[in-house]
Amino acid sequence: MALWYTSSQLLRLNHRITPSKVITATLQHFGLLRRPYIHSGSRRKVANIFTAAKSTPSIWTDRNSRSSVLRHATSASTISKQKPLKTALFNTRSLNNKSLILNEFITDNKLDLLCLTETWHKPMDYVALNQTTPTGYSYVDNPRAEGRGGGIAVIHRDDLTLSPLSIPAASSFEHLAFRLPGPQSLTVAIIYRPPKTTSSFLSDFTDFFTQLSSISSSLLLLGDFNIHIDSPKCKFSADFLDILNCFNLTQHVNSPTHSRGHILDLVCSTACLCIQNLSLTDLAISDHLAITMDINIPIPGSKHTYTITFRNLKSLFPISFSSSISDIITASSFPANPTPPELVVYNRTLSTCLNQLAPLKTKTVSFSHSTQWYTPELHILKKKQRQLDSLCKTALQNTEMLCLHSTPAISPLIWKITSLNSTAIKQNSSSSDPKRSSPLPRTSPSSSMVTTSPSPPPYETLAL
Template sequence: MEKARSSGLGGGLAVIHRAELKRSPLPLPDLTSMECLAFKCKPPYSMTVLLIYRPPKPHASFLHEIHDLLTSLCSMSTRIVILGDFNIHIDNPSCHLATEFLSLIDCLCLQQHVKAPTHIKGHTLDLVITDAPINNLEVNDLGVSGHKLVSMAFSSMLPTIRPKRQISFRNWKQIDPTSITVDLQHISCPVSATVDELVTYYNTALSSVFDLHAPIRTREVNFKHSAPWFTQELRQMKTEGRILERRCKQSSLTVHKLAFRDHQKTYSKSLKDARF
């Protein structure tokens, strides 16, 4: 699985995997500050993988693009693995970009696991970011590149269990208009009845006709792409976050920046709680 750079030298992304790993590529927005490749692994290796290469030159839209990308990914997926060469000196506490980036992933309840230098010049550029613990992370110099090999193991990767739901429905398309019209005309109206009694009678009579022409059926279904946990309250929080983000960008005031960060932390925690 690969994605070549559209123009210029260098760059490009590739994934080498075992044949038994079933995966499906995920669509991504057009990005100008980095190269990305994303795919979802199918059971029993259920996870979403995002591979990133960020060129070393500064790009003003990187934080904005990575924020939108990760927020979207975290809202739709669980068990997320983000890998790649970010060309950010994560090990340097005085690096403004590193501080901003680490704050962003912290807001989304993600964790960056690589603590050792991954480049021969001594900086931590190659990152492993997940929303769950990993095991046996190692950084080894193979002597074939300026970058070192980062290896890790994931804990239990269980199949995604999608519980079936039972739904009830009527097959309205099978109704013959002429036949149901005749039956509806045979419904008589009580001469003396209260409003409540008339409503009850109407509903009962109508249901009886519908049961005759389109009886209620039940069926077990599996909503593969549904997200019942994403409630109206979460949608409202997402909208409020967008408002705070725009206000922060327009004013560049610290108070608006802090308000946006606090809201994103709360929103990310609410997403995680709702999913589990």
């Protein structure tokens, strides 16, 4: 007798799933429950390994749990505000002379995915698909290599990343499988089964879905199966429904999808998917009805893109830049005391030389995670902080140079002030690193100036 396992039962065997209390007690009784190895200098305390199912899966202290929550709080709030994935299924019975109608059907209903069966297009035949695909959409297809009919395609929004899955082809049906990545990855399979009955379909379908179950627990199966599942006396349809029950799949279409009153187009999903607002629409261009639905699954939204302009100054050689400027200045004979119009020409000349050696480049960048805490006000403050840090370092360097070339009367005082500023900067930098931080001595500034300051370096008296 063959054993049947659902996808959820197979996923329970994963070691990352929290075991039950009975299993934990059994492991403790036989002495098989061991604590994980932790380095003695890691300063981490081990918490309860088998936490609650809804808690953060971490074995460390609450500090890391809070940081994990803060790290993913923005993405979780973004996902909760997103709309459901609007999907449609339609058997076109040839895309010829129907592309414009399907193009309007996508734009009018604001579809995210449109799954098409029986497109009747051949390899390297993309005219009908290009006309069907609106602006801002792309498609993935699987044409029939030989014979008439068949063909599968899916039209999707450009901001949705579809990863096609390589699954061996079956002789009894055509399929197109892809994965939609995200916080909860969704695996979708579009199937078209020809109306001719083949004895190997049930075994081929079982092998095909077994491979899909090992990829993801969120599965969506839809297409034209050409099986009268509304006929309870049909043994073939009864065996097919038994396979769906063995894989814990739910069939959502309950109304006829064909002009002859049978349910041929099916939408099946696992229990973790919530499908709502399923409806049938007659487009009057085929003997099948179009099926539209909403899938409540967290799909990542479009990334925010920004256009930046920059110069690659690292590729600029100073010698080349200097020679370029000298050639232009010599040829134009700039005066010693230029007027404002002549300064404008001079600046324009420098810009021309810079554009020739290091031209401006434009690049579009995007960020996968939006950081709502990084506001424009915070950006301005960080910019001011960097400017003040640069001014402080420059002032310290100028003070040291002044100390070396000052008179004997003020040189020791400048050296003491410089040493105090350097000590304060080192203490601030070390206090930001907890491993290097050390308690400051409880002494007054005057005492530190007298006792801890180093002796002034030798100096030379400048001729006044």
